Amino acid sequence: MKEKMWMVLRLSVPAILAEISSIVMQYIDAGMVGSLGADASASIGLVASTTWLINGIGMAVAAGFAVQVAQFVGARQPRQARDTMRQAMGICALIALGLSGTAVSLSGALPRWLGGSETVCVMASQYFLVYACSLFFVLNRQMASHMLQCTGDMKTPSALNMLLCVLDVVFNTFFIFGCGLGVLGAALGTAASEVVIAGMMVGKMCFGSPILTIREEGSWRWQKQTMRTAFAIGALIAIEHSVVNVAQIVIVGIVAPLGTVAVAANSLAVTAESLCYMPGYGIGSAATTLVGQSVGAKDWGAVRAFADMATLLGVGIMSVTALGMYMLAPFLFETMTNDLQVRALGVQVLRIEAFAEPFFAASIVIAGALRGAKDTLMPSLYNLASMWGVRIVLSIVLAPVYGLPGVWFAMAFELGVRGCLFVYRLRSRKWLKIPETGAERSVFV
Template identity: 55%
Template sequence: MSFGQQVRLVVCLSIPAILAEISSIVMQYIDAAMVGSLGKNATASIGLVTSTTWFVGGLCISAAMGFSVQAAQYIGAKEEEAARDVLRQSLLVCGAFALLVCFACISVSGILPRWLGGAPEVCEEASRYFFIYACALPAVQFRQLGGSMLQCSGDMKTPSILNGTMCVLDVLFNFFLIFPTRTVEIGSGHWVVYGAGLGVAGAALGTALSEVVTALALLYMLCFRSKVMQVTGKGGWGVSGIYLKKAVRISLPMAFEHGVLSGAQIISTKIVSPLGTVSVAANSLAVTAESLCYMPGYGIAAAATTLVGQSVGARRREQARGFARLSVLLGAVLMTMTAFLMFFFAPGMFAMLTPDRAVRDLGVRVLRIEAFAEPLYACSIVAAGALRGAGDTLVPSVMNLMSMWGIRITMAVFLAPRIGLTGVWIAMCVELCIRGSLFLVRLFREKWLAAADREED
């Protein structure tokens, strides 16, 4: 492929995923604003367990990618029947894995908020929120699996549309589940809107229902409508040691990586919790606000995983290198632009998320600090996606361990008692810049390409 063709393909595959991520973030803003209208305690109760839900979601992503990366490489090698066999294996293994994680999370839901150092006034709601989330984990797992399998088969449009629809469903369910029955004035008329009045639990239930609907839709499109991946034809459902072994080899370092990242975020939550409810709420909303900036990077990373994975499967080394570098460049440029917008529009963003003035002022301050890290953060996100496509997951996980625990947590522990939440976000900014630099070095040294070549041989 020519350079121009590679650029067009990276852009074309990235756009649907980026639009889906942006629509997801817009809906998260609306979601946060709905809960934020209930007060800072409601916001803090969700923020308290957010890092843990990210950790659990990361485990689901790792399990899914262990199989979908294999599928991408088989498709690149024109071995589509093997890719469908991988899909069959993934449905069985990931389903069993999700049930185990579900039961584990349910068992700790009662004590988790207290262990994280939450204030007494938020622990009960936080526990209820996490319990409902845990019950929906099988749906979360199959949504991740269905989306990643479709993306790795080259279909970026279907998961993008369905994931965007999930966010719309989330807001719709929240509208009826969070708030009580009330009278709404529209024009000159007054309308009675019925609601369950469940508060924070309603937000969790709305998310769970949207996950279930989206997971079923993605599995239907994957298993019965996809021209490449549909499993209605021949093929067995027994677990193959070859596919399972390779899935474990890919997934375990990724799970370790997510554990490192999310574990550090959980510890960060414990560091922030003693700073008070205002800091917990501001930290949670700042993370939501920042996601508008970095989620497009994850869209490009998904495209990079597909393109590099299929190129490695087809034994096209130069093409894999080109896709990886182009994807990182596109991610860095796009996230630099969004960081610029985030810095100047931070006050308006927080005005939409919460009516509490103290939370807004603190959130704007820390969000502007983070804007300076976004270009290099983009490099780490997209480079990780490219490396993942080549099956290179162990070294990136080690780099994340060194960066998160050696730099971010150490700095946050030192700075938080002295300058509060601002210190925690300064530590985050410094760490993200260093992490991005490490991933660029890994990408350009190209040992990941040599490893992929040896595996194919």
Template identity: 45%
Template sequence: MLVMKKNYLNDLRNGKTLTLSQQISLTLHLSLPSILAQLTSVVMQYIDASMVGHLGSNASASIGLVTSTTWLLGGLILAIVAGFTVQVSQSIGAKKESEARNILKHGFFIILAAGIIFALIGTIISPSLPIWLGGNSDICPKASSYFFIYVFSIPLIFITQYAGGMLQATGNMKGPSSVNILMCFMDVIFNWIFIFILKLDVIGAALGTVLAEFVGAIILLYLLLFRSTMLHFQKKEKFSFNKKILMRALKIGAPVAFEQIITGSAYVTLTRIVAPLGSIAVAAHSFAITAESFCYMPGYGIEAASMTIVGQTIGAKRKELAKRLGWLCIVLAMIIMAGSGIFLYFGSPIMMKLLTSDITIQKLGVKVLRLEAFAEPMYAASIVASGVFRGAGDTLIPSIMNFVSMWAVRITLAYFLAPIYGLYGIWLAMFIELNFRGIIFLIRMISSRWLNKSL
């Protein structure tokens, strides 16, 4: 059933009717490579975290302290990339491939400039960041070194995300997914060399990631510029500056950037709430997030597919089909993440043992993970609905919804519950917020107002 994915995408763009089984086939064919890549990424993160975890709780806490900040930067990268990939997806859906290639060129200039700016700012703040986050003197120096190396590689991360996102916008999910899997394996190999053979400790973990990103960026650029049937470089096709492309990118990307800033800053604030609880709590929090990612990464895989499907369907002027395919993606994600939530509940003791040998950290991690397992279906709904809205060009209202959910619900509850229940109180706040977020995203999905936001 899955071998006809390309024909189904062509049928979609050409206005042909797709049966329910064909819609399911298309959704699965675009989702499965991304899900596999995300799951492989999580497995590699487990191995990475386990490597660092066996260096001691301080080493784990030093990386965990700055993780929320790296997420914030990663979210801003996603926002800038989304401003151009959504346009490309809709242009391809409208069968305007020359226009799509022109959008691609505009984006390259922006991401290179942004990557350099981000790297410079990150380098400047790296010595002070762990102190701002409330880290103690035992972990701040290592955390600072780790973050410095990470931000130095941000231009590479920009290129990797941009090239991968553009390939996905064309419907090519296998290429970026395969490269992502390769990068994960390389990351583990490089980490093993730098951490254990060269004895570089936390710095080795950062260097391993940078080298893996470098290799991935080179491969993805090759696939995009020379192998992509729709976006490959054409010598006769000159660059034509179009102010409207940049304004559309701003219209799409600015709300996503706002969403990522408020979400990322919420994670940073949450880290500050966790930090005073001590190194054990910080390490358990970091490991539990890594463990939980096994559950929600399938959702992000389907989200990537939903952006491509809805973007091309909207570009083809088939709004009702876009709505049906959007719901199909959401239901699929909720079913998969409900199952992974069950696995998380019963498998959390084994997962924590793989990440750390510290019994105290293990017990605390299991306690919070078993609570979070019950939030996974609604978390899936919010993740994939966000991708559906983004594919349609609807980014402003969802970003406001995320702001309200993160700050009014999660951070407020965590602030009051942490002094009473410790780390469990913080994760209880997360549990409540994820369910709330899923509900409000489903309400917007039902309203269909997002269908009228296309470019």
């Protein structure tokens, strides 16, 4: 048991550090843009949910192949792992080009559809256009990062993702202040850092990974079974991400009529909250790798143990970070904006959300563990039902009466419901479809 917990920690820590460094750099990034005024912060916040939607599709494509790589590694079939990675590269490139073209065509109209003011819409369109042009590099970085993680190499993607954040700040400083480009400079800085790190990440995958290297024998030919499995996993995740992120865009539409201060506070509060939940995503990535490799090795006891331990670790860490987020909320907003109204409103909503973070942790980590076992249908249904049936409905009801705090109360309540659903799924063991035995009981029981 101790050995398994050590393995969870060993794979989780690099991913957690990468996620935390990413958020620290986002704070600095937000502070740079926030110094330009509430309109600048609101312009990025207005299109943020759409960028999450597109990134989610890219992550779903990567996950469809990466889970197979993890299981091939666990089954000690490196040739099949290499073949799967090569097929993923081709599919990822095609989807990235398609998404980029679509996003470019929507960059002018999207901010207006989301209800932004004229000033905000101009800056938001510029930001989204640059983001759209960088999508090929964004999606390839995501794909290579997932592939390396699923071979058990958490350190390289974590280190490169941390470097991505550092470069983002360096390039942003140059473009925003050195060149005086404002919000456009923030987009250019982020895009430049993505180009650099995508090249390094793909290079490591293709030439530096002992398992995935293209120097070893392998095939670039697309195989029906691999594509079918990738589609079965990735399509559900993509649909889930898409519908959930459409819901988040709807939330932005609900917040937008509340005014520029509310939009800016909402955007910055989302950035601030990520300091709390990003460790959960790091542990979730480790859970996907460990569960996937254990499934490939047909070690069902290890599958259960890793899923349970990762969940307990995630809930524990995010409970601590939630307490820190509640206490440090005023300081966090002081670092991101000079607008006193935005600060006051942001602190209020962030403290509402702190109470839901342990439940959010459960949903994030369990989803990662279930993904490693190719169980994606029920998690997707849980996310869709809770987002649309709880968060959207409550936000529509509460926003006109309580403003932005009402929207964030709806979010906190929905995360509580979602967390309970995922814990139920984990305890049911239906995701494994194997008999329960007394020697392999869950630590939750």
